[in-house]
Amino acid sequence: xxxxxxxxxxxxxxxxxxxxxxxxxxxxxxxxxxxxxxxxxxxxxxxxxxxxxxxxxxxxxxxxxxxxxxxxxxxxxxxxxxxxxxxxxxxxxxxxxxxxxxxxxxxxxxxxxxxxxxxxxxxxxxxxxxxxxxxxxxxxxxxxxxxxxxxxxxxxxxxxxxxxxxxxxxxxxxxxxxxxxxxxxxxxxxxxxxxxxxxxxxxxxxxxxxxxxxxxxxxxxxxxxxxxxxxxxxxxxxxxxxxxxxxxxxxxxxxxxxxxxxxxxxxxxxxxxxxxxxxxxxxxxxxxxxxxxxxxxxxxxxxxxxxxxxxxxxxxxxxxxxxxxxxxxxxxxxxxxxxxxxxxxxxxxxxxxxxxxxxxxxxxxxxxxxxxxxxxxxxxxxxxxxxxxxxxxxxxxxxxxxxxxxxxxxxxxxxxxxxxxxxxxxxxxxxxxxxxxxxxxxxxxxxxxxxxxxxxxxxxxxxxxxxxxxxxxxxxxxxxxxxxxxxxxxxxxxxxxxxxxxxxxxxxxxx
Amino acid sequence: xxxxxxxxxxxxxxxxxxxxxxxxxxxxxxxxxxxxxxxxxxxxxxxxxxxxxxxxxxxxxxxxxxxxxxxxxxxxxxxx
Numbered sequence: 001x002x003x004x005x006x007x008x009x010x011x012x013x014x015x016x017x018x019x020x021x022x023x024x025x026x027x028x029x030x031x032x033x034x035x036x037x038x039x040x041x042x043x044x045x046x047x048x049x050x051x052x053x054x055x056x057x058x059x060x061x062x063x064x065x066x067x068x069x070x071x072x073x074x075x076x077x078x079x080x081x082x083x084x085x086x087x088x089x090x091x092x093x094x095x096x097x098x099x100x101x102x103x104x105x106x107x108x109x110x111x112x113x114x115x116x117x118x119x120x121x122x123x124x125x126x127x128x129x130x131x132x133x134x135x136x137x138x139x140x141x142x143x144x145x146x147x148x149x150x151x152x153x154x155x156x157x158x159x160x161x162x163x164x165x166x167x168x169x170x171x172x173x174x175x176x177x178x179x180x181x182x183x184x185x186x187x188x189x190x191x192x193x194x195x196x197x198x199x200x201x202x203x204x205x206x207x208x209x210x211x212x213x214x215x216x217x218x219x220x221x222x223x224x225x226x227x228x229x230x231x232x233x234x235x236x237x238x239x240x241x242x243x244x245x246x247x248x249x250x251x252x253x254x255x256x257x258x259x260x261x262x263x264x265x266x267x268x269x270x271x272x273x274x275x276x277x278x279x280x281x282x283x284x285x286x287x288x289x290x291x292x293x294x295x296x297x298x299x300x301x302x303x304x305x306x307x308x309x310x311x312x313x314x315x316x317x318x319x320x321x322x323x324x325x326x327x328x329x330x331x332x333x334x335x336x337x338x339x340x341x342x343x344x345x346x347x348x349x350x351x352x353x354x355x356x357x358x359x360x361x362x363x364x365x366x367x368x369x370x371x372x373x374x375x376x377x378x379x380x381x382x383x384x385x386x387x388x389x390x391x392x393x394x395x396x397x398x399x400x401x402x403x404x405x406x407x408x409x410x411x412x413x414x415x416x417x418x419x420x421x422x423x424x425x426x427x428x429x430x431x432x433x434x435x436x437x438x439x440x441x442x443x444x445x446x447x448x449x450x451x452x453x454x455x456x457x458x459x460x461x462x463x464x465x466x467x468x469x470x471x472x473x474x475x476x477x478x479x480x481x482x483x484x485x486x487x488x489x490x491x492x493x494x495x496x497x498x499x500x501x502x503x504x505x506x507x508x509x510x511x
Numbered sequence: 512x513x514x515x516x517x518x519x520x521x522x523x524x525x526x527x528x529x530x531x532x533x534x535x536x537x538x539x540x541x542x543x544x545x546x547x548x549x550x551x552x553x554x555x556x557x558x559x560x561x562x563x564x565x566x567x568x569x570x571x572x573x574x575x576x577x578x579x580x581x582x583x584x585x586x587x588x589x590x591x
Contacts (some may be wrong), residue, residue, distance in 0.1 A: 144569025293550060294574045301554040302570065310558075320530075327551050 001039040001056030002125070003166040003252060004505055011162075016259050020186050027183030028168060039125070039160050047124040051087075055159040057085055058134040059152055059335050062141045066148045079142040090131045093123035098344025119277070126165035128341060132291050133171045134159060139295055141211035146173045154181050163253040167246065169267045169287040176264060184261025193469050194258030195347065199487050204244040205497030208454065211439060211447040212241035214496075218438040220406055223416045226437070228423035231416050233434065235403040239395065240451070242402065242507060243271070246285075249506040270458065275390035277397050278360045288341070292334050293404075300330045328361045334358075342405070344469040347413055351404025359397055446494050517564075517583050524559045528552070538580030539548045564590055 003006045009348045016035035019027050061082030068075040091099075100118035107114060136158075140146040141178065149155040158180050164171060165305055171177075219226040219234035224232070247268045257264050267286050274280035279290055299304060306326045314322030339353020363370075374381060400417075407413035428434055435444050460468050518536070525534045529547045542548040548556065557573050560582070566589040575580045 140571060143569045145571035145575060294570070298554055298573055299570055302558065302573070307558060310555075323555055327554075333550075 001038060002505065003163075003249060006037075006102075007041070012256055013040075013261070020471065021259055022144075024183035024185065027260075028154060028157050028181040031121075031161065031180060032153055035068075035162040035165070038162035038165065042125045042165075046229065047122065051124045051127070051130070051160065051339060052156070054086060054089055054124075054131065054134065055156055055182035056152070058082065058138055058159070059149070059155045061425050062148050064136060065138070065141050069144075075142065082138045083289055085131060086131050086135055086138075090127060092119065095128055095199050095340065098308060112326055125261040126167075129163060130159055134165075135175045136291060136295060137172070140246055142385060146177075149177070157181055163256045164264065167249045167253065167471035168285075169250065169253070169265050171264070171287075172290075174320045178263070179262050183375045187261055189473075190258050190261055193267070194255045196469055196472075196484065196487075197251050197255030198260060199255075199491060201248040201253075201255060202491050202495065203450070203487055204248030204251065204454065205410035206491055206497065207450045208447065209248060211443055211450075212244065213236050214438040214443075215447075216241055216406065219418075221406075223412075223419055227419040228425035229420070229428055230425070230433075230437075235399050235406075235416075236395070238406045239399045242405070243268075243284075244454075245506055246508045249508060259364055270462075272395060273391060274394050275387060276360075276363060277394055278363075280394050280398055281356065281360075292338060296337055297334045300333060305328060324364070327367075332357045346410040347404045349405055350410055351401045351413065351500070355401040355404075356398075359401075365468050450490075450494070512587065514583065514587065517586050517590075520563055521560065521579070521583065521586070524556070524563050526558050529557050536582045539585070540577065540579040541577070560586070564569060 001011070015030055019030045022030060039051050043051060061078060064079045065075055065082065068078055097120070098116040098184070100116045103116045107116070137146070141148055149158075158177050161171070161176075161180050168306045198320050216234050219230050220238075223231055237269075250267045251349075254264055254266075265287055269283040269286060271280050271283040274283050306329070310323060312328045313325035316322065317325065334350065335353045336358030337353075338356070339349035339351070342348040342352050365456060381387065403416065404410060404413035407416060426456065435441055439447065457468055458468075460471050466474075472480055517557075522534065522536055525536050526532050529545055531545075531547075536543060536558070542553070546560070554573070557568060558577055561567055566586065568585065572585055
C-alpha cells in the first residue's frame with residue numbers, strides 16, 4: 001500500500017469516519033491504529049517490526065536521557081548511542097551497498113582475496129523521513145526543550161503518523177506532536193479545505209507531472225539522438241516534473257491531515273520565485289533544510305574544532321573572510337549529507353549535494369566581484385527585469401544540478417550535458433519537433449494549458465495576500481462550484497493513471 | 512548582572528559581529544531587523560555572545576531564540 005493506491009484512500013476514509021465517531025479523548029488511538037495498519041500493509045510483517053523497533057528504540061532512549069538530567073557525560077553518551085543506532089539502521093538500509101562498493105574498490109588495490117559483502121534489501125517505507133523525525137526528538141530531549149512522552153502508543157502514533165510516512169514532511173516534536181495526538185473537533189471549513197488540497201495535489205501529479213514524465217523520459221533514455229536543446233528543455237521540464245510530483249504528494253498529505261483537523265509544517269513556499277539558489281532551498285523541501293540546519297549545521301559550527309578553525313582563519317585571512325571559512329566548510333558537510341540522504345549514489349551526492357553547496361558558497365565568496373561587474377555595466381538591480389533575470393538564473397542553476405538526479409548515473413549526467421553543448425539545433429522551437437516527444441499534440445496542449453493554470457493560481461496569493469483556498473471561498477457560490485467541479489473533472493478526464501487506475505508512484509516515495 | 516548591563520555588553524557584540532556601530536538592540540529585535548543577521552551569521556553571533564559573557568548556550572536554546580529579549584533572559588539566568 002502506498003499513497004498512490006486506492007487501498008490507501010479506503011484506509012483514509014475509514015479512519016476519518018472512525019476518528020469523528022469516537023470521543024475526542026480517544027481520537028489519537030484511531031490515528032495510531034490507521035498508522036499501524038498502514039505500516040504493516042506497506043511493509044509486510046518483517047519490515048513493520050523493524051519500523052516499530054526503531055520507534056521503540058527512540059522512545060526508550062528518550063526516557064533514559066531524561067533520567068540522566070544531572071549526569072552530563074552519561075547523558076551525552078546516551079544521546080550519541082540513541083542517535084547512532086538510528087543512523088546505523090538508516091545507513092544499513094540506504095547507503096550500505098554504495099559504501100561497500102567504495103570499500104571494495106579500495107581493497108582491490110590492497111589485497112586480492114578479501115572483499116566486503118553487501119546485501120540487496122528492501123528498506124522500510126519512509127525510513128528516511130521517520131528516522132530524521134526521531135533523531136530530532138532525541139536531540140530535543142537531550143537539549144531539554146521538550147517534555148518526554150511516557151505513553152509508548154501515543155509516541156508511536158506521532159512517529160509513524162501514516163500520511164507523513166510516505167514523503168514527509170519531516171516533523172519536529174514541538175510543532176507537530178500535539179497536533180497529531182490531541183483529538184481535534186470536526187471543522188467543516190477545514191475539512192473542505194483538506195479535500196480541496198487533495199484534489200489540487202492530484203491535479204499536479206496526474207495531469208502535469210505524469211505528462212512531463214513522458215516527455216522527460218523520451219529525452220533522458222535516448223540523449224544521443226535527442227541532443228542539443230532537447231536536453232536543455234527536458235532538464236528544465238524535469239525540474240517542473242519533480243516539483244509537481246513532490247509538492248503534489250505533499251498537498252495530498254497535508255490535505256489528508258486537514259481531514260483530521262491536523263496541520264503539518266509546509267514543505268514548499270513558491271520556490272520558483274527565489275532570486276538566489278540559497279533562497280530557493282529555503283523554499284524547497286523546507287523541513288529537510290530546517291532539519292539539516294538545526295541538527296547538523298549549527299552543532300558542527302558550534303563545535304570546538306570549528307571554533308578553532310574560525311580563530312585560525314580570522315588571523316590568517318582577516319575578520320570578514322576569516323569568519324566565513326568555517327561556515328563554508330560546514331555548509332559543504334551539510335550539502336554532502338543532503339546528497340547522501342537522497343540515496344547512496346554519486347549522482348545524488350554531486351547533483352543535489354556538493355554542486356548546490358559549491359554554487360551557494362561561490363555566489364557568496366564572489367559577491368564583491370559581481371557587485372563591481374554590475375557597477376561597471378551600469379546595471380540597475382532595483383527593477384523588474386533584474387529580478388526576472390535572477391529568477392530565471394536560479395531556475396537554471398537548480399536545473400543543472402537536478403538533471404543528475406534524473407540521469408542514470410553521474411557520468412551519464414555529464415555525457416548528457418556534453419551532448420547538449422555538442423549540437424546547436426534552435427530550429428526545434430520552430431518546427432513541430434518538440435510536439436513529437438512521446439506526447440500527442442492533444443497531450444502537449446493539455447500540458448501547456450495546465451502549467452499555465454498552475455502559474456496563474458500561484459499568482460493569487462502573491463497578488464491578494466491570501467491563500468488560494470481562502471480567496472476562492474470568498475467568491476460567489478456559482479464561481480466556487482465551477483472551480484472545484486472543473487478541477488475534479490480535469491483530474492478524471494485528463495489525469496494519466498497507472499495500471500488498475502492507481503496513480504503512478506511518487507518520486508520522493510522511494511526515499 | 513542587571514538587564515541594562517547585559518544589554519550594554521550585548522550591544523557591543525552585535526556592533527562587532529555585524530560591523531555596524533549604529534545597531535541598537537532591544538527585547539523585540541529579531542533577525543529581520545538587522546540586515547546581515549542570516550541563519551549562517553547566527554552561529555557567529557551566538558559564539559561571540561558566549562565568549563563575551565563566559566557562558567554556553569545549548570543547541571536547543573540556539574535554535575529557539577525568538578528575539579533578543581529571550582537571549583537576554585537566558586544570559587541573565589546563566590551569569591547570575
